[in-house]
Amino acid sequence: MSIGTQTAQRTVTVAVRGLTKRFGARIALDRISFELYAAEVVAIIGPNGAGKTTLLSILAGVLNPSEGEVIRTPDRRFGWVPQEPALYSKLSVAENLRLFARLERVADPDQAVAAMLAQIGLEDRAGEEVARLSGGNQQRVNIAIGLLCEPPALLLDEPSASLDPRQRERLWEFIGGLAGRGTTIIFSTHNVAEAERYAGRTLVLGDGELLFTGTPADLERAVSGGDTTLDADTPRLAGDFESAFVRFLHDRGH
Numbered sequence: 001m002s003i004g005t006q007t008a009q010r011t012v013t014v015a016v017r018g019l020t021k022r023f024g025a026r027i028a029l030d031r032i033s034f035e036l037y038a039a040e041v042v043a044i045i046g047p048n049g050a051g052k053t054t055l056l057s058i059l060a061g062v063l064n065p066s067e068g069e070v071i072r073t074p075d076r077r078f079g080w081v082p083q084e085p086a087l088y089s090k091l092s093v094a095e096n097l098r099l100f101a102r103l104e105r106v107a108d109p110d111q112a113v114a115a116m117l118a119q120i121g122l123e124d125r126a127g128e129e130v131a132r133l134s135g136g137n138q139q140r141v142n143i144a145i146g147l148l149c150e151p152p153a154l155l156l157d158e159p160s161a162s163l164d165p166r167q168r169e170r171l172w173e174f175i176g177g178l179a180g181r182g183t184t185i186i187f188s189t190h191n192v193a194e195a196e197r198y199a200g201r202t203l204v205l206g207d208g209e210l211l212f213t214g215t216p217a218d219l220e221r222a223v224s225g226g227d228t229t230l231d232a233d234t235p236r237l238a239g240d241f242e243s244a245f246v247r248f249l250h251d252r253g254h
């Protein structure tokens with residue numbers, strides 16, 4: 001498959017083939033293969049130690065796989081939003097953005113900083129020390145840094161973990177807007193309800209294996225074994241997806 005080509009009107013952003021990562025004797029990722037498409041939002045879910053951060057780090061290019069490959073357009077790096085904000089707390093919002101724009105060798109750093117401030121809605125806080133921002137606003141600066149090079153895909157590791165419900169809502173609104181403009185979004189989360197609500201597709205990892213790829217509804221169907229009581233007319237209870245997910249993992253020995 002070649003990257004950037006359209007299959008059934010969907011443009012492939014990245015293809016992962018047989019990705020394996022070993023840390024000594026431990027296998028963190030075991031022959032993972034999948035594709036990501038433009039404008040889609042994908043959630044990676046799975047228990048602690050499943051390999052979510054390892055997979056995102058390899059896609060981001062900050063970690064090398066032991067085997068397998070990540071096929072993407074050459075020279076188009078992905079935006080990376082690690083779980084811990086990598087910000088200089090004593091510098092202002094604008095100074096942080098300018099510093100990272102220079103490190104990324106962005107052609108016009110001032111223009112990029114202005115565009116990012118507008119995009120994250122923090123123009124009025126541009127001169128403020130990052131240390132004085134709320135966790136949600138720091139997360140927005142963190143995301144802006146991931147977006148400085150106008151990447152075709154944005155990778156986020158547990159982006160909402162430290163946010164309150166209102167900040168979380170704003171984060172997903174912002175991310176939905178990016179996807180609407182064509183950016184591929186892939187994020188990890190332990191908040192299964194959030195994966196169901198905001199992701200079009202989920203990848204389920206367990207002990208380094210890709211156990212499932214599909215929509216949250218597909219996963220529920222897989223668990224019910226085609227049980228017709230889960231059809232459209234049946235009212236769904238909140239937490240259905242979470243119970244389906246736990247059952248799915250249990251059935252597969254995780």
Ligand SMILES: Nc1ncnc2c1ncn2[C@@H]1O[C@H](COP(=O)(O)OP(=O)(O)OP(=O)(O)O)[C@@H](O)[C@H]1O
Nearest residue numbers: 023026027028046047048049050051052053054055
């Ligand atoms: N630098 C490392 N050295 C050795 N082992 C590592 C390293 N990084 C990750 N691992 C191991 O690889 C496995 C996958 O870890 P990873 O951090 O990717 O899991 P995760 O799904 O992100 O977990 P969590 O939900 O706790 O964030 C774990 O067994 C972990 O201990």
Ligand SMILES: [Mg+2]
Nearest residue numbers: 052053054157
């Ligand atoms: Mg992790």
